[in-house]
């Protein structure tokens with residue numbers, strides 16, 4: 128790509144207001160930063176693609192037979208992972224389902240022709256016979272219901288795909304790690320970003336030595352404002368005591384990615400943050416408890432539930448609509464007592480998760496990292512800058528640019544993962560289904576080396592999250608426990 132074409136893209140994006148997008152990052156690299164800081168101009172007029180990275184493999188697993196799986200928790204994540212079996216039946220077969228909600232259990236059970244005797248309610252029913260009924264289980268229950276089914280599954284000899292966060296306490300997390308070692312089973316933690324082509328490529332560049340020794344990383348996790356309202360103000364993850372602190376519930380992926388990029392243990396962490404906005408004292412006068420009760424501020428409130436769900440049609444997965452998007456139906460769900468917690472005014476919820484969070488970390492070798500999570504952003508995703516002794520990487524989860532300080536020629540990784548047919552519908556930048564593929568291969572060969580997110584490293588990054596939360600509360604720098 129010629130530099131002038133690239134810059135043309137930049138100006139178009141700027142007109143559209145996408146100043147924090149990929150092209151804006153490149154603009155910083157190629158124009159304003161160079162000019163304003165008086166840095167030497169890039170040596171070349173072109174932005175070369177990065178060459179020589181590992182190819183993106185098919186999602187079809189290389190397994191000797193379909194791995195049989197029981198899905199425990201048939202909500203959003205359970206359905207996502209079960210969906211893999213529909214696409215790749217030679218790799219995975221859903222032979223059992225478990226959910227305390229009958230309609231969810233039966234919906235997924237019907238999709239996969241699960242016989243009645245393999246449709247369980249509470250996860251305890253799955254293990255009640257004391258017999259192993261499949262090769263593996265997927266644990267996609269709420270955060271505070273991972274520990275018990277995981278320990279039971281390991282005791283009975285199942286391999287496990289375990290949703291993050293692993294468990295709400297360091298003690299339970301390390302107990303799962305020890306049980307995994309003792310039983311020798313495969314446990315993959317759903318740190319899905321590790322499996323996305325974007326982060327895999329960025330790590331490969333770092334590991335190749337192309338930017339020298341990594342000295343520091345800045346990593347930002349913007350949470351789209353309606354996503355914040357949906358999940359962390361109104362929804363399942365709104366309270367620390369019912370799930371986990373937001374640094375684990377939302378950002379354990381990010382701590383994990385930092386640990387993975389730097390590839391060294393974190394020594395200590397200092398964090399801060401609070402819930403500043405979504406609380407009663409900020410409610411506008413006369414705002415009713417539910418947005419559906421004729422709120423006089425509806426038109427000027429970006430958090431209005433009616434707008435977010437019925438018009439913008441965001442986050443509809445919680446309403447059991449199975450693909451239907453009729454506004455009247457969505458509105459009736461918002462008024463239905465089974466779902467109306469999502470119609471609550473964002474200032475009248477029982478939430479306590481911080482809406483902004485900062486953390487600074489020091490890793491072995493004095494590598495530093497800074498992390499920010501903010502709820503007030505038009506877009507989600509991640510933004511990352513990696514500072515090396517010989518070069519620099521800047522990316523926004525769609526593309527990243529590597530600048531070598533010697534050649535000063537920027538190189539770009541901008542594979543459009545959504546355009547790769549197999550990856551198109553795989554969430555988290557392609558990571559969701561790729562994780563399942565690697566897990567199935569690990570189970571089939573009984574070899575945890577197929578996993579990037581094995582239990583040991585996953586627990587380590589969880590312990591970073593617990594330390595961050597201790598620091599946020601104590602105001603002190605905290606060591607990472609073992």
Ligand SMILES: NC(=O)c1ccc[n+]([C@@H]2O[C@H](COP(=O)([O-])OP(=O)(O)OC[C@H]3O[C@@H](n4cnc5c(N)ncnc54)[C@H](O)[C@@H]3O)[C@@H](O)[C@H]2O)c1
Pocket residue numbers: 199200201202203204205225226227228231248249250251267268269270272290291292317318319363376555
């Ligand atoms: N890896 C990721 O990127 C990612 C993304 C979103 C959520 N998650 C995690 O995945 C997990 C599930 O999230 P979700 O969005 O699917 O939630 P969800 O509420 O949609 O699904 C959870 C399901 O578990 C069922 N359940 C509750 N208690 C149960 C029990 N005792 N036995 C059997 N089933 C039970 C619920 O009825 C529900 O259907 C959570 O831990 C969440 O934090 C991970």
